[in-house]
Amino acid sequence: MRSVIITGADRGLGFSLSKEYLARGYKVFAGKFIEEYTLLEDLREKDPNLHIVNLDVNSRESIEAARDYVAAETGGSLDMLISNAALMMRVSCSLYEPPMDLEQVWNSFSVNALGPARMVHYFLPLLAQSDMRRLCFVSSEVSCVNLMKTSRSGGFPYPMSKSAMNMCVRLMHNQLYAQGYTFRLYHPGWMKKVEPDGTRSEHGAYDPDFTAEHAAKYFETPLRDEQRLVLYDFLSQEWPY
Amino acid sequence: MKTVLITSLAGMFDQKLAEVFVREGLQVFAIGSRETEGVTLLPDDLEQARAALEKAAGKIDLYIDVSDTRSGADRFTLIDGLDEKIIREVYEANVLWPMASLEAFINLIDAGEGKRVCFLTSQEASINQTRDIGGYAYKLSKAAMHNFFQMIANRLTPDGYTLRVFDPMHREIAPELAAESAFNYFTRRRGTEGANPLRDDEARWVFRDALGREHPW
Numbered sequence A: 001m002r003s004v005i006i007t008g009a010d011r012g013l014g015f016s017l018s019k020e021y022l023a024r025g026y027k028v029f030a031g032k033f034i035e036e037y038t039l040l041e042d043l044r045e046k047d048p049n050l051h052i053v054n055l056d057v058n059s060r061e062s063i064e065a066a067r068d069y070v071a072a073e074t075g076g077s078l079d080m081l082i083s084n085a086a087l088m089m090r091v092s093c094s095l096y097e098p099p100m101d102l103e104q105v106w107n108s109f110s111v112n113a114l115g116p117a118r119m120v121h122y123f124l125p126l127l128a129q130s131d132m133r134r135l136c137f138v139s140s141e142v143s144c145v146n147l148m149k150t151s152r153s154g155g156f157p158y159p160m161s162k163s164a165m166n167m168c169v170r171l172m173h174n175q176l177y178a179q180g181y182t183f184r185l186y187h188p189g190w191m192k193k194v195e196p197d198g199t200r201s202e203h204g205a206y207d208p209d210f211t212a213e214h215a216a217k218y219f220e221t222p223l224r225d226e227q228r229l230v231l232y233d234f235l236s237q238e239w240p241y
Numbered sequence B: 001m002k003t004v005l006i007t008s009l010a011g012m013f014d015q016k017l018a019e020v021f022v023r024e025g026l027q028v029f030a031i032g033s034r035e036t037e038g039v040t041l042l043p044d045d046l047e048q049a050r051a052a053l054e055k056a057a058g059k060i061d062l063y064i065d066v067s068d069t070r071s072g073a074d075r076f077t078l079i080d081g082l083d084e085k086i087i088r089e090v091y092e093a094n095v096l097w098p099m100a101s102l103e104a105f106i107n108l109i110d111a112g113e114g115k116r117v118c119f120l121t122s123q124e125a126s127i128n129q130t131r132d133i134g135g136y137a138y139k140l141s142k143a144a145m146h147n148f149f150q151m152i153a154n155r156l157t158p159d160g161y162t163l164r165v166f167d168p169m170h171r172e173i174a175p176e177l178a179a180e181s182a183f184n185y186f187t188r189r190r191g192t193e194g195a196n197p198l199r200d201d202e203a204r205w206v207f208r209d210a211l212g213r214e215h216p217w
Helices: A012-025 A040-046 A060-074 A104-125 A157-181 A208-220 B012-023 B044-058 B082-109 B136-159 B175-187
Strands: A003-006 A027-032 A050-054 A080-083 A133-138 A182-188 A232-234 B002-006 B029-030 B039-042 B062-065 B116-120 B164-166 B207-209
Touching: A003 A012, A003 A060, A012 A027, A012 A040, A012 A104, A012 A208, A027 A060, A027 A182, A040 A050, A050 A060, A060 A104, A080 A104, A080 A208, A104 A133, A104 A157, A104 B082, A104 B136, A133 A157, A133 A208, A157 A182, A157 B164, A182 A208, B002 B012, B012 B029, B029 B044, B039 B044, B044 B082, B062 B082, B062 B175, B082 B136, B116 B136, B116 B175, B136 B164, B164 B175
Parallel strands: A003 A027, A003 A080, A027 A050, A080 A133, A133 A182, A182 A232, B002 B029, B002 B062, B029 B039, B062 B116, B116 B164, B164 B207
Antiparallel strands: none
């Protein structure tokens, strides 16, 4: 039985990916972070292959505890890691309306860019036991410097953190590809926000279930050119990061 | 007289750059305590530095942020595990301080005629080019800044600003040569002289190194 851990699985893309991989027969370790969302608990009642793990990617202790739990449940291995958790806040960063909240810039970087690296580092011993060794990262179009055409009205931290995350994945790829690890970078599109009761917001272009269905296929299927690190979206279009 | 602010004179490139600007007859300000002939020093505290510069010159024509901090301990790889203390230190120096500094001086740059803002980066921080497996602290900080540069360029170019992102090729070529190259790149218009609109190249968003080569982000 294949196994996957998904960070930030309380709602949205992470939750939809959890459903996708349960349907594909995986043992799914879903990272829980937001108390008020109970979609995962409802899903577990229907499918015992879902394991809910408390997981804060900003905390090494939390990641290590999750890893120990996964190791105990799988006999010490893990096939796929999906780094999906991210902080998406708008902070006061307008150049002309000081002061910028620089601690928010750091927090965004620490969760969105360093979180994926912490996850991979601590789960590496488990992934090394798998013949799949698939590392997947949810990025964004806003990580593409050449395509950034707006000033984000001061919302600097998120795009900055996603560009840093791409670099982080690049460095991991440079080291780990030779050891049999394969990588996925994914731009999910502008998704509708999911409320605690499961309803969707008006804003957003895509239902998370739609973009997760595509992501699940893309993450799982071997590619012909695994040596290239490519950012793909839900239409299999390539984005120039 | 044109005024230039160089945000630090800590590195050899920074000092050589200041010397070139003094030689070329600009009024040069720098933050910090390293004495350099012809350079007016400003206090480390950004608010005090801004106030002192405003009193002395009232404007900045050319703003040059030379933040380009590396750490000798920045050698770990993912397998080793990340040294988050080093990552934080480098991020503060290469990202948080430059953001705070630009915010502090932006009104003085608005008041100047040059309206040019310059930053440093390096080829090794190009996502598309780097083949390294380490250097997380430096490379992630600069990757974040590449996006910040673009976002502030989008905000500032409608107001007549131009930006420069420059790789001084630290440890590859002599700082004196890098400083001359930087001076030319920072003070001239990109494209043909005389600002022929058909050959103007300012709208294109690039980073160049001290040998004039362009690199992908």
